Amino acid sequence: MQIAVSGGKGGTGKSTVATNLAVALRKIGVKLTLADLDVEAPNDHILLGVELANEEPVNQFMPRFDYSKCTKCRKCAEVCEEHAIVTLKDGTPFLMPTLCSGCRACEIVCPVPGAIQEAFRVIGHTYVTPTPYGFTLVTGKLREGEERSMPLVVAAKRRAEEVREGLLMVDTAAGTGNTVSKAVEGSKLLIAVTEPTPLGIHDTELILQLGKLMKIPTWVVVNRSDLGDVGKVRELAEKYGAEIVAEIPYSENIVKTYVEGKPIVLTDYPEAEIFTGLAERVAEFLGGGE
Amino acid sequence: MQIAIASGKGGVGKSTITASLLYLLKDEYSFVAVDADAEAPNLGLLLGVTEWEEEREHIGAKVARINTESCVRCGICYERCPYGCIYIDEEGNYVVNELTCEGCNVCGLVCPVTGTITLEEVRSGVIRKATTKYGFPLISAQLDVGRPESGKLVTEEKEWAAKLMKELNLEHMIVDSAAGIGCQVIASLGGADVAILIAEPTPASLSDVQRAYKVVQHFREPAYLIINKADINPGFTGLEEWAEKEGIPILGRIPYDRAVPESMSMLKPVVEAFPEAKASKAIVEIAEVIKREILG
Numbered sequence: 001m002q003i004a005v006s007g008g009k010g011g012t013g014k015s016t017v018a019t020n021l022a023v024a025l026r027k028i029g030v031k032l033t034l035a036d037l038d039v040e041a042p043n044d045h046i047l048l049g050v051e052l053a054n055e056e057p058v059n060q061f062m063p064r065f066d067y068s069k070c071t072k073c074r075k076c077a078e079v080c081e082e083h084a085i086v087t088l089k090d091g092t093p094f095l096m097p098t099l100c101s102g103c104r105a106c107e108i109v110c111p112v113p114g115a116i117q118e119a120f121r122v123i124g125h126t127y128v129t130p131t132p133y134g135f136t137l138v139t140g141k142l143r144e145g146e147e148r149s150m151p152l153v154v155a156a157k158r159r160a161e162e163v164r165e166g167l168l169m170v171d172t173a174a175g176t177g178n179t180v181s182k183a184v185e186g187s188k189l190l191i192a193v194t195e196p197t198p199l200g201i202h203d204t205e206l207i208l209q210l211g212k213l214m215k216i217p218t219w220v221v222v223n224r225s226d227l228g229d230v231g232k233v234r235e236l237a238e239k240y241g242a243e244i245v246a247e248i249p250y251s252e253n254i255v256k257t258y259v260e261g262k263p264i265v266l267t268d269y270p271e272a273e274i275f276t277g278l279a280e281r282v283a284e285f286l287g288g289g290e
Numbered sequence: 291m292q293i294a295i296a297s298g299k300g301g302v303g304k305s306t307i308t309a310s311l312l313y314l315l316k317d318e319y320s321f322v323a324v325d326a327d328a329e330a331p332n333l334g335l336l337l338g339v340t341e342w343e344e345e346r347e348h349i350g351a352k353v354a355r356i357n358t359e360s361c362v363r364c365g366i367c368y369e370r371c372p373y374g375c376i377y378i379d380e381e382g383n384y385v386v387n388e389l390t391c392e393g394c395n396v397c398g399l400v401c402p403v404t405g406t407i408t409l410e411e412v413r414s415g416v417i418r419k420a421t422t423k424y425g426f427p428l429i430s431a432q433l434d435v436g437r438p439e440s441g442k443l444v445t446e447e448k449e450w451a452a453k454l455m456k457e458l459n460l461e462h463m464i465v466d467s468a469a470g471i472g473c474q475v476i477a478s479l480g481g482a483d484v485a486i487l488i489a490e491p492t493p494a495s496l497s498d499v500q501r502a503y504k505v506v507q508h509f510r511e512p513a514y515l516i517i518n519k520a521d522i523n524p525g526f527t528g529l530e531e532w533a534e535k536e537g538i539p540i541l542g543r544i545p546y547d548r549a550v551p552e553s554m555s556m557l558k559p560v561v562e563a564f565p566e567a568k569a570s571k572a573i574v575e576i577a578e579v580i581k582r583e584i585l586g
């Protein structure tokens with residue numbers, strides 16, 4: 001089974017919830033793999049205090065033209081939705097590598113065998129990192145300067161599927177664009193981490209919309225719950241048929257453990273109980289849903 | 291001049307600081323502000339914008355659609371979609387997941403039954419303009435749920451902002467960049483004259499801002515750093531060491547202050563809501579440095 005932790009906006013504490021929930025679930029005996037699919041800014045390993053390991057490059061197709069064969073018909077340039085191929089006046093094609101998404105549409109339409117050769121470039125890496133908490137962390141990391149995160153999300157998710165043990169828990173990027181839906185896809189439960197501030201509420205609505213469009217039961221975790229009006233979040237949750245399952249008040253302890261890279265759920269701070277409670281509910285859900 | 295304010299990842303106070311800086315610069319300079327975080331825009335809210343004067347739909351995203359009538363269920367599209375966006379529904383029909391489709395049209399090219407798969411243009415979001423109560427204009431965007439390519443939305447925002455600069459004879463464009471380092475951020479930083487990076491002293495924020503800085507380096511833009519919540523993690527010196535090593539001047543340090551989240555729930559820049567707060571005083575000093583060092 002797969003579940004997702006997401007949240008409309010950045011900085012709501014999504015990664016804090018994902019990492020602590022993972023540790024807490026493992027503690028109560030749930031086998032799992034955590035996948036950090038926030039490929040533009042993956043931070044779960046930092047919060048868990050581990051160094052990324054087992055690096056694998058993500059190679060992405062890009063065309064290389066064999067100009068001795070190319071007939072300059074321009075078909076490749078016409079079909080490229082990314083406009084990554086520009087042509088000279090006489091039709092000679094050139095590639096602008098960073099725009100290329102690696103979709104292979106150009107290769108498919110090229111009428112001359114061998115005019116388009118397979119070349120690759122590394123657009124990022126995936127990692128499989130053992131953690132001292134009894135689960136493995138899979139991370140996708142986009143290379144700086146690369147524009148498209150979708151292929152990295154797909155590659156990291158695939159690698160997570162390969163190595164997973166038991167539950168797969170994905171931590172997504174902020175926002176509600178299509179890379180977030182790709183990360184969430186296939187989940188049986190969406191845990192939306194929100195904030196009751198006016199800004200947070202605006203973004204909460206978007207993530208609840210996403211859950212609804214994808215027909216995934218959604219739970220809401222309200223972080224920094226004392227910094228705003230939880231009633232507003234409750235209204236929204238009701239409107240979308242979601243349930244508020246935890247409220248985490250603003251806490252210096254969470255900030256402290258966050259900056260130390262130590263999951264709070266392993267400490268004696270009272271906040272640890274919130275995550276343990278949440279883990280128990282998730283375990284119950286998994287038991288009932290399997 | 292075009293200034294982009296970036297942080298790598300959200301949640302380090304970038305928008306609150308931006309809102310405050312805009313507030314402090316408004317009397318001496320003329321500019322248009324751009325909220326380039328199309329996936330979670332909030333500068334409008336922070337600047338008290340309640341109504342938009344103009345709204346333009348952005349049609350530009352493409353998604354594939356399969357005509358179930360003519361589909362022969364060969365499954366070729368399903369196998370060839372590079373991002374796994376085609377699935378088989380309960381009735382055995384091949385269907386495109388419009389919330390994940392990238393619009394590359396590979397499925398349409400490989401489908402043996404001509405006309406079965408069409409690539410359709412859909413709305414990817416809206417771009418809006420408002421005149422803030424502080425007098426300067428703001429351009430903001432909102433990507434629709436499940437749409438690709440927020441970068442295109444940001445590019446269009448900046449084009450609109452550039453037009454406004456001409457029309458209204460404004461001196462500067464100040465861009466509040468998106469989170470991350472992908473197409474949105476590249477569109478935010480591309481064309482800027484100066485980048486101001488914001489980070490907090492945590493290992494996670496350091497990692498994010500280092501990645502954003504690599505994107506800045508691609509564009510060979512001079513960069514500056516603001517350290518937010520500078521006192522939450524005494525003993526963590528990584529941020530300062532990194533800035534020194536890279537030769538990135540530090541514009542200032544803002545202490546952690548509960549007045550900041552409080553001003554956010556009041557939907558006001560902290561320097562306006564609590565001018566006496568210690569965070570506000572630090573931001574005022576930073577604004578002075580920006581005036582002197584960057585805006586001249």
Ligand code: SF4
Nearest residue numbers: 080100101103104106
């Ligand atoms: S692989 Fe796709 S994006 Fe790249 S050049 Fe070919 S058609 Fe364009």
Ligand code: SF4
Nearest residue numbers: 070071073074076110
């Ligand atoms: S489609 Fe093939 S033959 Fe035609 S211009 Fe492109 S590479 Fe050359």
Ligand code: SF4
Nearest residue numbers: 371391392394395397
């Ligand atoms: S357009 Fe591209 S991403 Fe969309 S379904 Fe077709 S092959 Fe997949």
Ligand code: SF4
Nearest residue numbers: 361362364365367401
């Ligand atoms: S390739 Fe065309 S005919 Fe075959 S399953 Fe896909 S849509 Fe149907």
